[in-house]
Amino acid sequence: MPALPAGWEVGQPDPADRFDLARLTQLLRAHERDGRGWAGASVDDVLVEVSEAGLRTRENVVVRDDAGVIRAWGSVHDRAGGRMLLLHVVERGLADGVARACSDLLVEWAVGQARAVGAARGLEVQQIDTGTYSGDERQTAWLAASGFTKVRTWWQMSRPVTPDERDLVPSADDWEGRGVRFRLVRRAGDGMPDEGDLREVHDVLEEAFRDHFNSWEETFEEFLHRLREDPGHRWDHWWLAELVDDGDRPDGMGAEPVGALVGTVSESASGPDGSYVSYIGVREAARGRGVAKGLLRTIIADAAGRGRDRVGLEVDADSSTGADGLYTSMGWTTSYVTESWHRDVTVAD
Incomplete structure (x- = not known):
């Protein structure tokens, strides 16, 4: 295993230090630029990982050279029971042996974090999910x-x-078609969303993704906290789709929620902002009724009304659901490709 150069140290980033924040942002942007051709990360994205709010579910480590400059950064996120995300960034341009030593150290640290997270959740095996x-x-x-x-x-x-x-x-706020109503989540007088609507969004997405690849059950509190951390989060980008032609629900709660879309803002420093589909899901019983297409048309119309020039999303290239066919038919094309890499860690070792 390669060793770090003399004088290099392992520690934690200081979110209150503007130089650390600037350096982490620089490393992340260089990582993006080398991987896909352009950078999109900002200081706000780094703060999600290292700020006091982010540290509720995250831990970080950095490797500093003998001058104190950060050369590598690892961040783990306890995403849901059994699934821990790893951000793994090593400076581009480092000599091969030094870069490999930094990478090995980040992974070794992440394995230790996986055991700690898994033990705290009472698990025998903890997955590390990186990309x-x-x-x-x-x-x-x-x-x-x-x-x-x-x-x-x-x-x-x-x-x-x-x-x-x-x-x-x-x-884009509220419309009906083919017996389905598409509407924004309700807002109270103080501007905060209706908790009942938010729970409906969570329930729809949990059910819709239950059989999807690497789906892990996430509590309502975990779901809400994680999405609110996104720098692009906006309450007026959450939509529900409800069946309105089958009568009221048996429980007396009104129209039945069958689909949900959570969008965010993709900010741009050099042009118009865009919208992004963080989540879209439809309950199995309502598939084939145009719910997903209606939700996608809604966020496109919303983006156009806000003066945005694009809508982005991610699709599982290995899925057999055919979702990619819907997206392609509606004008989406692939900008770049990513991969998921997993390692299962035995917690008791």
Whole structure:
């Protein structure tokens, strides 16, 4: 196993230090630029990982050279019971041996974190879930050598939006079609969303993704906390789809929620912002009724009405659901490709 150079140290980043924040942002942006051709990360994205709020579910480690400059960064996120995400960034341009030593150290640290997280949740095995950009030979070689296995490929897709598409639906806030109502989650007088609606969104998505690849049950509190951390989070980007032609629900609660879409803002420093589909799900009993298409048309119309020029999303390239066919038919094309790599850690070791 390669060793770090003399004088290099392992420690934690200081979120109150503007130089640390700037350096972590620089490392993350360089990682993105090398992997997909352009950078999108901002200081806000780094703060999600290292700020006091983020540390509720995260831990971080950095490798500093003999001058105190951060050369590598690892961050783990206890995402849900059994699933821990790993952000693994090593400075581009480091000598091969030094870079490999940094990578090995990040992985070794992450394995220790996986055991701690798994033990706290009472698990026997804890999954580490990390990713690479397709074609990043350096990163994939390190992960394979460290016991990770490539398990999935993802298409990162984007669709252009034109101003006239604001009329794609009657109103992006609330409209009906084919016996389905599409509406924003309700808001109270103080501007906060209705908790009942938020729980409906969570329940719909949990059910819709139950049989999907690497789906782990996430509590309502975990779900809400994680999505609110996203710098692009906005309450007015959450939609529900409800059946309205089958009468009231047996429980007396009104129309039945059968679909949900959670969107975010993709900010741009050099042009118009975009919208992003963080989650879209439809209950199995309502599939084939145009619910997913209606939700997608809604976020496209909403983006056009806000002056945005694109809507992005991620699709499982290995899925047999045919979702990619819907996205392609509606104008989405693949911008770049990512991969998921997993390693199962025995907690008791």
